[in-house]
Amino acid sequence: MTQAELFTEPDLIELAPSILSADFAHLADQIERATAGGGSVIHVDVMDGHFVPNITIGPPVVKSLRQATRLPLDCHLMIENADRYIADFAEAGADWISVHQEACRHLNRTLNLIKSHECRAGVVINPATPVETLSEVLEIVDYVLVMSVNPGFGGQKFIPGAKHKIRKLAEIRAGRGYSYRIEVDGGIALDTVAEVVRAGAEILVAGNAVFGKGDAKSNAAALLDEARSASLQKV
Numbered sequence: 001m002t003q004a005e006l007f008t009e010p011d012l013i014e015l016a017p018s019i020l021s022a023d024f025a026h027l028a029d030q031i032e033r034a035t036a037g038g039g040s041v042i043h044v045d046v047m048d049g050h051f052v053p054n055i056t057i058g059p060p061v062v063k064s065l066r067q068a069t070r071l072p073l074d075c076h077l078m079i080e081n082a083d084r085y086i087a088d089f090a091e092a093g094a095d096w097i098s099v100h101q102e103a104c105r106h107l108n109r110t111l112n113l114i115k116s117h118e119c120r121a122g123v124v125i126n127p128a129t130p131v132e133t134l135s136e137v138l139e140i141v142d143y144v145l146v147m148s149v150n151p152g153f154g155g156q157k158f159i160p161g162a163k164h165k166i167r168k169l170a171e172i173r174a175g176r177g178y179s180y181r182i183e184v185d186g187g188i189a190l191d192t193v194a195e196v197v198r199a200g201a202e203i204l205v206a207g208n209a210v211f212g213k214g215d216a217k218s219n220a221a222a223l224l225d226e227a228r229s230a231s232l233q234k235v
């Protein structure tokens, strides 16, 4: 299925392994294992030490990842002044770029800038940010990312309030005929994945649950199994 087709299949469940919890000295191997387990989007967490209290990676690493996988690279920018860096990420090989509502003073402009680089444009909300703040941009985004932890670190505990926001986004999409996909990020593991899928999440980011311990292939496969059975239980 092509990327364009994927975005017209909002119900398709996908696992997006987050490399934040991977062994950075063996990124290509780790991505290969997670892909073998069914991961179909690679989630890349970009942190600047200002918007969030941690620093991770930038465009040079994305450029190397581009050589290591054919899967879409989903770059989650947890940075201030995103406009300054969007071209760099796009040129490095990002396919999807998401920015935080809380970090963008001119959100509409930033989302259109992402699209002008032929990337899928996503908007992200922190646990304390209501869905209503996105009302004016939902029509133009390709995906909405609901944070289910406060961004900055992997391995944190899932915040249940994310579920009602996912539900609301699914209702708004159906009611207004929009086509964005719904992604969730933070604390997604075997004990939380079913509830977010039942709420309406379609793209499931998981770092610790895939790369934390054991084998990334079997971890990814188990998570996807759980997610797909929950999806079948949806009415």
Ligand code: DX5
Residues within 6 Å of the ligand: 018, 019, 020, 021, 043, 045, 076, 149, 150, 151, 152, 153, 154, 155, 156, 185, 186, 187, 188, 205, 206, 207, 208, 209
């Ligand atoms: C947190 C990041 C997440 C992180 C999720 O700020 O945005 O993508 O990797 O990690 P887990 O799945 O371990 O909660």
Ligand code: ZN
Residues within 6 Å of the ligand: 018, 043, 044, 045, 076, 185, 205
């Ligand atoms: Zn993330």
